[in-house]
Amino acid sequence: MRLILLGPPGAGKGTQAQLLMKRYGIPQLSTGDMLRASVKAGTSLGVEVKSIMESGALVPDDLIVRLISDRLCDSDCLNGFILDGFPRTEAQATSLDQMLSDRGISLDCVVSITVDQRALVDRIVGRFTCKSCGIGYHETLNRPRVEGVCDACGGKEFFRRDDDKAETVMARLTAYIQQTAPIIPYYKEKGRFLEVNGMGEIEVVQELIVNDLEGRSK
Ligand code: ADP
Ligand code: ADP
Ligand code: ZN
Numbered sequence: 001m002r003l004i005l006l007g008p009p010g011a012g013k014g015t016q017a018q019l020l021m022k023r024y025g026i027p028q029l030s031t032g033d034m035l036r037a038s039v040k041a042g043t044s045l046g047v048e049v050k051s052i053m054e055s056g057a058l059v060p061d062d063l064i065v066r067l068i069s070d071r072l073c074d075s076d077c078l079n080g081f082i083l084d085g086f087p088r089t090e091a092q093a094t095s096l097d098q099m100l101s102d103r104g105i106s107l108d109c110v111v112s113i114t115v116d117q118r119a120l121v122d123r124i125v126g127r128f129t130c131k132s133c134g135i136g137y138h139e140t141l142n143r144p145r146v147e148g149v150c151d152a153c154g155g156k157e158f159f160r161r162d163d164d165k166a167e168t169v170m171a172r173l174t175a176y177i178q179q180t181a182p183i184i185p186y187y188k189e190k191g192r193f194l195e196v197n198g199m200g201e202i203e204v205v206q207e208l209i210v211n212d213l214e215g216r217s218k
Contacts, residue, residue: 001026001080001213002105004087006184007113008176009169010123012198012205014136016113017084019206026080031088033134034067035059036161054162056171058088058179065095072099080108088180093187110187111209113198117173124169131157142202 001024005013017028035053038046045067049059068086071077087093100106115123126139132155137144145151150158163172187193194212198205 002107004083004107004110005113006110006180007198008115008120009172010120010127011113011115012202013084013113015202016206016209017082018135020082020209023210024080026082027076028082028084029068029071029086030084031064031067031086034071054168056163056168056175058175061089061091061095064092068096069099072103087183090183090186093183107191109192109194109213111194111196112184113196113205115198119199120173121166121169124164125166127164128158128160130155131159
């Protein structure tokens with residue numbers, strides 16, 4: 001199964017990707033996570049993108065395309081993958097088409113998650129993540145079952161992203177509206193496209209996606 005998850009920052013792409021990853025045994029390819037790992041490791045890419053990410057702007061297309069193109073060659077992507085946060089511009093969408101056709105593969109579905117703008121801001125400013133396994137939580141909307149302990153791995157340390165501040169959220173939403181939303185009509189026309197209401201509970205949203213992917217309707 002090869003999927004793209006589209007949606008504004010805070011829509012729940014990462015949360016849904018992690019559930020889909022478990023269900024289908026395919027990796028989540030999050031360009032945001034890859035970039036944050038480079039920043040943390042202090043690689044030359046990390047140094048180049050750090051301030052751009054903190055500002056809420058998008059990182060240059062050529063850097064991102066190289067990152068994904070390399071990652072798609074890894075053996076764990078052979079049976080499929082979930083693209084989370086890529087593509088985010090028309091140029092990235094065109095490059096992805098080329099990468100897929102070079103490899104003789106195609107997408108099964110593009111899933112676009114929609115959420116009210118106010119809810120997006122709330123979701124982003126309350127978000128925190130398990131340091132050891134990367135699972136996402138929320139201060140009020142999605143807390144670990146046992147206070148201070150990760151449901152998935154038992155980890156006890158969590159972090160907040162540097163760019164998850166009220167000041168940066170508007171810049172990120174603007175980048176989404178101006179640079180990413182314009183690729184939606186392209187995918188709507190191109191193949192299987194699913195628009196999902198992301199306002200429901202996490203499990204409800206997951207069910208909407210899975211039912212569609214598995215050809216069931218409610
Ligand atoms: P994205 O990857 O699209 O930026 P995340 O998956 O990180 O979004 O979700 C943003 C925040 O909202 C996280 O704190 C997550 O726990 C929470 N969240 C995700 N989906 C939902 C949902 N359906 N209802 C309530 N909170 C959610
Ligand atoms: P969110 O989960 O809030 O949607 P991400 O973790 O996907 O955010 O991305 C965080 C930041 O990383 C973005 O604001 C941007 O600076 C950079 N980034 C991630 N993916 C891309 C991409 N495909 N193109 C350009 N920049 C990206
Ligand atoms: Zn964990």
